[in-house]
Amino acid sequence: MEDLKEKLKEQIIDRLNLEDVNVTDFSDDMPLFGGGLGLDSIDALELIVLLENDYGIELANPEEGKEIFDTINSLADYIQKNRK
Amino acid sequence: MNYISSYCHISSASCSVNGKIINTFNTDSLDEIISELYTSLGIKYSKFHKMDELSKVGFIGTELIKNSFPEIESYGENDIALLFSNQRSSAKTDIKFLDSYKDGGIPSPSLFVYTLPNILIGEISIRNKWFGENMFTISKNFDTEYFTNYCNILLNKNAEAALCGWVNVDDNKIEAFFFFVTKKDLKQLNLPLESKILSGLYTAS
Amino acid sequence: MITYIGSENIISPLGSSAQENFLQVKNGKSGINLFKNVGVGKEDLHLSKIKILTVDYKFDYLLSNCLNNIVNESAASIIDSEDTIVIISTTKGDIEDNLTTPIQQSINKLQKEFNLAHTPIVISNACISGVLAMNTANNFIQSNTYKHAFVIGADAISSFVLYGFQSLYAVSDEPCQPFDKERKGITLGEAAAGVLMSDDESVFKTEPLEFVEGTSSNDANHISGPSRTGEGLYRTVSKTLELGNVNVAEIDFISAHGTGTLFNDEMESIAFDRLDMNNIPLNSLKGYFGHTLGAAGLIESAIAMQSIRNNTLIKSLGFKEEGTSGGINILAENLEKEVTTILKTASGFGGCNASAIIRKLK
Structure with missing residues (x-):
């Protein structure tokens, strides 16, 4: 689980082009949206692509993403339960 | 009569402002050139890293014009018209977006939003809180007649100034020229906005 | 001129x-x-x-x-x-x-x-x-x-x-x-x-109309999401009215952009509300033609010009129940009335907005 969280942080930084952010800059329970990372709606859609591409998880509705993408904890948790 | 009060060239070899070279590049990598230019601006703007290359070069050119012409801050938020142009629209990002979904891949939303060239104007507007006139045109070559005519038209109408750019980012090449047009010769560059003068400035890179 | x-x-x-x-x-x-x-x-x-x-x-x-x-x-x-x-x-x-x-x-x-x-x-x-x-x-x-x-x-x-x-x-x-x-x-x-x-x-082979004025404005807010306050749309319409010397009361009809997305249509309703244009009949033609991108502004202007020529406003196809908060007058049925002056608006990615006014020759 810890490995997955670290990997997710790296993937998020890479896919969302967060050049100014380091893995150490975000904690597992820090809100991904509406907070320090400055992510927006397009980033949320890009995270849906990441889930599908890298973990084989398809979201039927982007609204579902709201809770899943709350924090690294919630995202890792969801992937753990649903990955194929 | 309207005047060019600042201008800037960015190519894969060098970057100059008002004819003075401020960076030279010893690399073929566009990423490195863009990153070097961004670093030399000495600013922190996290949205920059999300932009496509066209927007990045447009953003950098605008920052360089602002640095050389601090009076730009005194214009009202509706006063500055943004006129940009290039040869191949957003072709480089278009190809990347196409690559994201060919062979059954998932189309990338963050690439798709950059498949319009006027996004560059949006990025500059957001950064500077400029609400003025917008127009992106596509032409084979830098069209000095269009830029001269249309700047003069807008400055005689509802704009106080115009920021213009010819911004091309191809596979391995950057070719960009920016200029800022004002109603008075504020910087005493003695460059009235005329097609011939504009053409001379453009080719003197 | x-x-x-x-x-x-x-x-x-x-x-x-x-x-x-x-x-x-x-x-x-x-x-x-x-x-x-x-x-x-x-x-x-x-x-x-x-x-x-x-x-x-x-x-x-x-x-x-x-x-x-x-x-x-x-x-x-x-x-x-x-x-x-x-x-x-x-x-x-x-x-x-x-x-x-x-x-x-x-x-x-x-x-x-x-x-x-x-x-x-x-x-x-x-x-x-x-x-x-x-x-x-x-x-x-x-x-x-x-x-x-x-x-x-x-x-x-x-x-x-x-x-x-x-x-x-x-x-x-x-x-x-x-x-x-x-x-x-x-x-x-x-x-x-x-x-x-x-x-x-x-x-012109057929009697033309008058193009009164047109301007554009940027939201300066987001590259793909419309401004929550309809900022750029509000500003371009205000500018066009001012430069064209036209009062809100003279506008008989608004040919809106109305793409059918949640945020765009909401944004437009807020801008028209801020402009005090709540009572002016308005439509979107996307229910007939879809979103035709580069052609949209011209198709919709051409139909609005036909509305002036025929004194008939076209209903906003696909609209049944108000789903925006601005309180605007969306045409649920065609409306026959004398149409002299129309406002055309458009909004797009990059935060851009444009407007134009066309009217019958005096």
Whole structure:
């Protein structure tokens, strides 16, 4: 689980082009949206692509993403339960 | 009569402002050139890293014009018209977006939003809180007649100034020229906005 | 000096002239149909597709036919004149057939075909391109740069654009329902539309209208999300009214953008509310033509011009129940009334907004 969280942080930084952010800059329970990372709606859609591409998880509705993408904890948790 | 009060060239070899070279590049990598230019601006703007290359070069050119012409801050938020142009629209990002979904891949939303060239104007507007006139045109070559005519038209109408750019980012090449047009010769560059003068400035890179 | 506007033309699934298209939409006919397996995940999706348009290089075809139709409605001598400029509005040109230079080659061909004295000006400014192209023509004419401008907008449906909007979850699984409570996104369309604008009333075969004024403004807020306050739209309409010397009370009708996405339509309603335009009848034509991108501003202006000529406002197809918070007057039925002055608006990616006012000659 810890490995997955670290990997997710790296993937998020890479896919969302967060050049100014380091893995150490975000904690597992820090809100991904509406907070320090400055992510927006397009980033949320890009995270849906990441889930599908890298973990084989398809979201039927982007609204579902709201809770899943709350924090690294919630995202890792969801992937753990649903990955194929 | 309207005047060019600042201008800037960015190519894969060098970057100059008002004819003075401020960076030279010893690399073929566009990423490195863009990153070097961004670093030399000495600013922190996290949205920059999300932009496509066209927007990045447009953003950098605008920052360089602002640095050389601090009076730009005194214009009202509706006063500055943004006129940009290039040869191949957003072709480089278009190809990347196409690559994201060919062979059954998932189309990338963050690439798709950059498949319009006027996004560059949006990025500059957001950064500077400029609400003025917008127009992106596509032409084979830098069209000095269009830029001269249309700047003069807008400055005689509802704009106080115009920021213009010819911004091309191809596979391995950057070719960009920016200029800022004002109603008075504020910087005493003695460059009235005329097609011939504009053409001379453009080719003197 | 007056800028005259007329000789409007539309090529869409509903026909190849403005009159034909107007008659069809007046009768409630839509060009939108269901197409099998066209989505990125092979979904069936609604599109407003021109069925006879099976050629490669559709953009070329649309441009050339639309320009030809307008030339036929104008004085024969002006198309290749030194005093004439052609202005093209498009977002993606022939992206499907020519990825690296999707626009340039078509422009060269058009210039040769019509023996144009000047290379056409190509405006590619997302979904406001069409309105911006008319504004630009007006500016050229008012400044005596050119006397006549043929303004053509065209975009063809491509997988490129369709998949892109799908990646944004912005495509409706039903025909789009602009401003409706149940709206779920856009329906893509393809079309060409255009007008002739001139300082000379005599170049039009049918009596022209007056193009009063047009401006643009940026939201300075977000590259893909509309401003929550309708900032840019509010500013461009305010500017156009002011420069055109027109009062809100003089506007008989608003031809809105109304894409059918949640955020866009909401944004427009807020802007019109801020402009005190709540009572002015308004429609979106996307329920008839889909979102035709670079052609949209011109199609919608052409239909609005037909509304002036025929004193009939067209209902906003797909609208049943108010689904925006601004409190605006969306046309649920066609309305026969004297129409003198119309406002056309458009908003697009990059935070851009444009507006224009057209009216009957005094």
